[in-house]
Amino acid sequence: MIPIEFYLILSAFMFISGVVGVLTRKNAIIVFMSIELMLNAANLSFVTFSSFLGNNIGQLFVFFVMTVAAAESAVGLAIIIALFRNKLTINIDEINILKW
Amino acid sequence: MIQLIYLTVLLPLTGFLINGIFGSKIKNEKITGLIGSGAIGISFLIVVAAFFETLALPAEQRQHIVTLFNWLSVGSLNVSIAYQVDQLSLTMALIVTGVGFIIHVYSIGYMHGDKSFWRFFAYLNLFIFAMMNLILADNFVLLFLGWEGVGLCSYLLIGFWYDRKFEKSTTSDAAKKAFVVNRIGDFGFLLGMFLIFLTFNSLNFNEVFARANALNISTTVYSFIALFLFIGATGKSAQIPLFVWLPDAMAGPTPVSALIHAATMVTAGVYMVARCSIIFASAPVIMTVVAVIGLLTALFAATIGLVQNDIKKVLAYSTVSQLGYMFLAMGVGAFSAGIFHVMTHAFFKALLFLGAGSVIHGMHDEQNIQKYGGLKEYMPTTYKTFLVAAIAISGIPPLSGFFSKDEILWSAYANAGFIYWFIGVVTALLTAFYMFRLLNLTFEGKHRFDAHHVHPHESPSLMTIPLIILAVLSILGGFIGIPEIFSGEHGNNFHGWLEPIFANAQIRLAHYGSHTHFEEILLMVLSVIGAAASIFFARYVYLKNQKVAEHAASKYKGIYKILFNKYFVDEAYDKIIVQPIFKTSESLLWKITDVKLIDGLVNGTASLIDFVSGKVRKIQTGVAQTYAVVMMLGIVAALFWIIYSL
Numbered sequence: 001m002i003p004i005e006f007y008l009i010l011s012a013f014m015f016i017s018g019v020v021g022v023l024t025r026k027n028a029i030i031v032f033m034s035i036e037l038m039l040n041a042a043n044l045s046f047v048t049f050s051s052f053l054g055n056n057i058g059q060l061f062v063f064f065v066m067t068v069a070a071a072e073s074a075v076g077l078a079i080i081i082a083l084f085r086n087k088l089t090i091n092i093d094e095i096n097i098l099k100w
Numbered sequence: 101m102i103q104l105i106y107l108t109v110l111l112p113l114t115g116f117l118i119n120g121i122f123g124s125k126i127k128n129e130k131i132t133g134l135i136g137s138g139a140i141g142i143s144f145l146i147v148v149a150a151f152f153e154t155l156a157l158p159a160e161q162r163q164h165i166v167t168l169f170n171w172l173s174v175g176s177l178n179v180s181i182a183y184q185v186d187q188l189s190l191t192m193a194l195i196v197t198g199v200g201f202i203i204h205v206y207s208i209g210y211m212h213g214d215k216s217f218w219r220f221f222a223y224l225n226l227f228i229f230a231m232m233n234l235i236l237a238d239n240f241v242l243l244f245l246g247w248e249g250v251g252l253c254s255y256l257l258i259g260f261w262y263d264r265k266f267e268k269s270t271t272s273d274a275a276k277k278a279f280v281v282n283r284i285g286d287f288g289f290l291l292g293m294f295l296i297f298l299t300f301n302s303l304n305f306n307e308v309f310a311r312a313n314a315l316n317i318s319t320t321v322y323s324f325i326a327l328f329l330f331i332g333a334t335g336k337s338a339q340i341p342l343f344v345w346l347p348d349a350m351a352g353p354t355p356v357s358a359l360i361h362a363a364t365m366v367t368a369g370v371y372m373v374a375r376c377s378i379i380f381a382s383a384p385v386i387m388t389v390v391a392v393i394g395l396l397t398a399l400f401a402a403t404i405g406l407v408q409n410d411i412k413k414v415l416a417y418s419t420v421s422q423l424g425y426m427f428l429a430m431g432v433g434a435f436s437a438g439i440f441h442v443m444t445h446a447f448f449k450a451l452l453f454l455g456a457g458s459v460i461h462g463m464h465d466e467q468n469i470q471k472y473g474g475l476k477e478y479m480p481t482t483y484k485t486f487l488v489a490a491i492a493i494s495g496i497p498p499l500s501g502f503f504s505k506d507e508i509l510w511s512a513y514a515n516a517g518f519i520y521w522f523i524g525v526v527t528a529l530l531t532a533f534y535m536f537r538l539l540n541l542t543f544e545g546k547h548r549f550d551a552h553h554v555h556p557h558e559s560p561s562l563m564t565i566p567l568i569i570l571a572v573l574s575i576l577g578g579f580i581g582i583p584e585i586f587s588g589e590h591g592n593n594f595h596g597w598l599e600p601i602f603a604n605a606q607i608r609l610a611h612y613g614s615h616t617h618f619e620e621i622l623l624m625v626l627s628v629i630g631a632a633a634s635i636f637f638a639r640y641v642y643l644k645n646q647k648v649a650e651h652a653a654s655k656y657k658g659i660y661k662i663l664f665n666k667y668f669v670d671e672a673y674d675k676i677i678v679q680p681i682f683k684t685s686e687s688l689l690w691k692i693t694d695v696k697l698i699d700g701l702v703n704g705t706a707s708l709i710d711f712v713s714g715k716v717r718k719i720q721t722g723v724a725q726t727y728a729v730v731m732m733l734g735i736v737a738a739l740f741w742i743i744y745s746l
Binding site: 019022023024031092093095096097 | 721722723724725728729732
């Protein structure tokens with residue numbers, strides 16, 4: 001049986017990759033994908049603990065997360081399309097209208 | 101009726117409110133005039149009734165206090181709206197409501213056709229309201245309310261014709277001058293009040309005077325109180341050094357000059373000194389100051405009056421001079437003689453002003469006496485009454501001015517010394533001279549006006565009847581105060597009436613040795629002969645031999661110029677006080693304190709915040725990823741904190 005640490009390390013690795021992606025990539029689509037990656041890392045942790053602790057509520061949560069992620073990706077992609085129509089770019093360095 | 105004395109305060113207030121609020125809607129001079137005069141007339145009747153009621157009582161029961169309600173109650177300070185009815189306040193109330201009523205009636209004729217007729221009567225009633233508060237008050241605070249109230253009305257009425265020119269500026273400037281100069285005096289009065297409260301722990305007249313009489317307090321304290329109160333009195337009663345506002349106050353309508361600036365308000369200072377007689381009597385140094393200031397003012401103003409050409413200006417300086425007499429009386433301890441002169445002066449000076457008003461009315465607003473001449477054939481009633489007043493003020497027996505003025509001169513001689521009497525008599529001679537100069541130039545001699553354009557006419561009976569009443573009072577007014585040497589064992593009635601008020605003060609005063617009746621009669625005869633000679637001299641100079649006056653004016657050009665320009669007092673005040681204040685205000689207060697210091701502080705605060713935020717705002721990069729980094733670092737820090745605290 002594969003020990004629990006392996007799953008958790010994989011999950012942490014996925015999460016870190018997501019964070020680094022969000023923080024460093026300039027393309028909004030990539031940033032968006034990185035966020036999805038972080039969500040899935042969390043999902044993996046949920047499933048792992050659910051399985052090892054024999055508690056089904058963790059798996060139930062994963063469905064919730066996936067539903068929310070699906071809805072969120074629909075809205076997020078729509079926002080990115082709207083951004084592109086207005087600015088003709090999805091490079092988030094150039095979308096800095098929040099600046100002073 | 102004594103218990104109803106508060107009506108004499110409320111009725112003028114009611115008249116003010118009715119005329120002030122509805123006056124512009126009524127648009128009927130008869131109704132407005134009736135309300136205005138009626139309120140004062142009824143007040144006068146109430147005062148008369150209260151007077152006779154008081155007169156019927158024995159002397160020691162003549163003081164009543166009518167309390168309406170408690171006004172202020174702070175710590176140990178208790179101030180009521182309470183009116184004191186005693187011999188002194190009744191005398192003043194009779195003068196104010198009586199002469200006030202006559203002048204109200206006269207004003208109906210004088211102000212006929214004025215676009216702000218109702219406003220005039222509203223102000224006049226407000227003035228009587230304030231003046232009645234001043235004289236009937238039973239404590240210093242209520243007195244001060246009236247004191248400021250009459251100052252306000254004076255301001256409003258001097259500037260009544262605010263759109264008219266007056267000398268080099270406007271009537272509003274004259275009004276402002278009166279107000280500001282009065283404020284200086286009021287400051288002294290306030291200080292006096294504070295010191296009284298500090299010393300006697302009360303502001304109620306009866307308590308303060310009883311404690312002043314009983315307690316043993318150092319003369320220095322008394323001197324300061326008396327000095328501060330006297331500074332207040334010099335402001336209100338136009339004495340040196342604060343007399344400069346009164347001549348300018350002539351910018352107001354003539355009935356105002358008669359009522360406020362001759363008969364009533366300007367005597368408020370004299371009344372206040374008389375009311376506080378016990379305090380003044382306890383400060384001998386200040387008594388001397390009062391006497392000297394009064395004497396100097398009397399002489400100083402009389403010399404200026406000699407050469408003025410504006411009919412109202414002459415009367416204004418005459419008023420200042422006569423007020424000086426009243427203060428001389430106060431200063432030598434002849435309190436009741438001073439109040440007596442307040443009364444007779446109210447009669448003849450109001451008459452002089454109203455007569456002048458009648459002349460100005462008939463001459464279409466011309467006020468220069470050099471442009472009058474020979475008016476007696478056009479205005480016989482005005483001429484006769486004016487003549488009566490001129491004789492009265494000159495001190496010719498048996499008219500009222502003689503009795504009061506002579507009593508003051510005698511007291512000055514008996515209590516203070518020969519020099520006081522001498523300067524007083526010189527002033528009296530000057531007074532007789534300038535009054536008859538005025539009379540002769542106005543009513544006698546040849547016409548000096550353009551008869552084609554100016555058609556002098558007698559005033560309507562609404563104006564001449566008040567003149568006649570005042571003339572009768574000027575003739576008979578003196579007989580209530582016949583000096584003791586003539587009236588025999590009864591003594592002086594007026595003195596006897598006021599005696600209880602000043603009894604405590606008289607005990608404190610040190611009098612010089614006694615004087616014989618012979619001296620008194622000798623001095624009296626001397627001053628009467630002098631006044632008569634003065635009158636004939638004025639007649640000679642201005643009717644028979646006009647060259648004398650011109651000759652004197654050119655020969656003593658320097659003196660004439662100084663007198664004509666009123667000793668350059670206004671100019672000196674302007675140079676010494678007004679200009680430095682203006683300049684300091686402009687350069688120091690405005691350009692440095694205000695612009696640099698205050699604005700600098702305000703703007704500096706804004707600049708500081710601007711500078712700091714300029715640095716801090718660099719945090720806001722607008723790049724979403726920067727925010728994400730910060731958020732992430734925050735989460736990591738929070739996690740560490742949670743984990744380590746487990």
